[in-house]
Amino acid sequence: MNHAPISPKMGIYSTNGAAVSGTTANNDFILKGTAEASSTVKVFDADKQIGTATTNSSGVWSFEATDLANGGHNFTSKAMDAAGNTSSGSAGSGITVAAPTTGSIDFTNLYEGWNDTATTSRVRPMPIARLSFLTEPNRSGQ
DSSP states (O other), X not given: OOOOOOXXXXXXXXXXXXXXXXXXXXXXEEEEEEOSXXXXXXXXXXXXXXXXXXXXXXXXXXXEEOSOOSEEEEEEXXXXXXXXXXXXXXXXXXXXXXXXXXEXXXXXXXXXXXXXXXXXXXXXXOBOOOEEEEXXXXXXXX
């Protein structure tokens, strides 16, 4: 009698290898974990399959989830063995992507000083700058 493999174990990591949870401005991740050796792991974001990974002979697998949209993501996985038996879903691992937002500072009311020349002519003041910048959620202006 064929038996389904055990459910995979999974975690969410940044591309530099640090574990990720909660809210982040990053939208590229590596999902990795363990499952039955030499099995195929189906990776899901909510109920939508977003890809597959193959475990090595030790049961280790990884999958790159890139360019994720802003909002909540709940990743799960299922292992399928060589006989086609599929495990139940793994425990969910969730994150929220909150990419940086664009802000601006309006400098239109700042003007260059008057241009006093030897002829005492004056040049009309001109606006000197308008800056845009990125801010991360929950960050002070450090």
